[in-house]
Amino acid sequence: MKIIKDIKFLIVGLGLIGGSYAEALTDLGYEVGAITRSQSSIDYAIKKGLIASGTTEVTKEYVSRFDVIIFALYPKVFIEWIEKYQGYIKDGAVLTDVTGVKSPVVYRVQEILRPEIEFIGAHPMAGKEVYGVQNADKTIFRNANYIVTPTEKNTPEGIRCCRELGKILGFKTVCELSPEKHDEMIGFLSQLTHCIAVSLMTCKESKELVNYTGDSFRDLTRIAKINETMWTELFLLNKEELLSQMDLFSKKFTELRDAIEVEDTEKMKEIMKTSTTRREYFDKK
């Protein structure tokens, strides 16, 4: 499917991400509808001009109007939705999602989906530490990566459509990874970092430390404000990969700790030099 002007988009789940998709697509001139649990989110989105229509009830009449459906739901709710309502979706529609873990979601949805519909997974690596459609903001995509995770069940047209979506949403880069590679990468770059931030933040009742805090502690704990329901689900969906990344980090942390304990200054300096060199790649981008 080509993304041409009369394509209609349906957002299922109108939170921060769903709302930001809606804002971006509506501003580009597309017709955008929404299905979400709370009527007040729909009222807000219509009032702000983020969507053209919306409903809290899933009906065939409404769902079948749309060509591209974007699921911005928690993984489990998303899979249940597909099981229950996929009969309402029009033949030839393209479905995508925004879930932060891909393998368990992508393969499961593709397994249960009827053949007339195509699902292609995607992960918009963008966010904010606030929730809800009231915080929708399409500019969060500007400096972010959009990762498409095709499988052998996907068609070249489906992949192209999903990549094009990432492009028109305004992401800085659009790339492709297998669901497995995606989950390995995200286990390290995102889930491990959230586990570190959370652990650091829970070390101390830290109110008294606020006055002395420099940027280092603030930077390392920015992501420690975390939606516990969503992240618990994401961590467990990617459990094996995350545990292996956590164990790798623990090993490295203990190496440095032990070098400090025995005052092995050569080892300490070597570790810090490696760290400095590797961090420099990230400055160049």
Add this chain to the structure above:
Amino acid sequence: MKIIKDIKFLIVGLGLIGGSYAEALTDLGYEVGAITRSQSSIDYAIKKGLIASGTTEVTKEYVSRFDVIIFALYPKVFIEWIEKYQGYIKDGAVLTDVTGVKSPVVYRVQEILRPEIEFIGAHPMAGKEVYGVQNADKTIFRNANYIVTPTEKNTPEGIRCCRELGKILGFKTVCELSPEKHDEMIGFLSQLTHCIAVSLMTCKESKELVNYTGDSFRDLTRIAKINETMWTELFLLNKEELLSQMDLFSKKFTELRDAIEVEDTEKMKEIMKTSTTRREYFDKK
């Protein structure tokens, strides 16, 4: 000593921090001199108007002209300097420093210093990931804390002078902590965070990850570009405190890891809720 307009400041060690002190004080109209190892740093600082004079040689004639001396050297070099040259300093002068660890430095310097001179420790909690007087920039103090660490050897006048210095340099807040409390706090807020960032950065040869990196990983590793000579010295000076903070962090990290392994979702959510609540204190400031 009151900081009045004809007070003369000497900066010993003209790097990023020393240079930034020089810039701030010169811009306020004070006469600032410098002693540092490299002639090119002095040439640069004079050319840019950061200092009025400077020398690579430590002479009594030069040193004795100054009322307030700021040591922006590595801790060990600083203590050696005092041992060697304190005879050159004029009676009644006030000395201070910028070292990131206080107990081992402050007590040692106060122990060896002749009684006609007062040393009062201070830690400007400001910095950049770049080095050298060429990067001097007084604006780094604007959002930063200046911590004065008096002991019972200090006079009320000495403490007042040091606090006033923090104020005129443009720090957002000036506060006082004992050297011990300072080192405990810095072990947690700064040294532990650097150890975490370094360990995370050394987990993987991460060049291929650059394309997929969101803000979380970048934030957590910003401080992983690190001056290995300075930090090795600072870590070892505060070794016991740092090791105890590292062990506390490891304990918390392992708690979360184990909760994930056994899929204890209640525990996971409880940890994340604590983290979220505690991080909120830091938003309010």
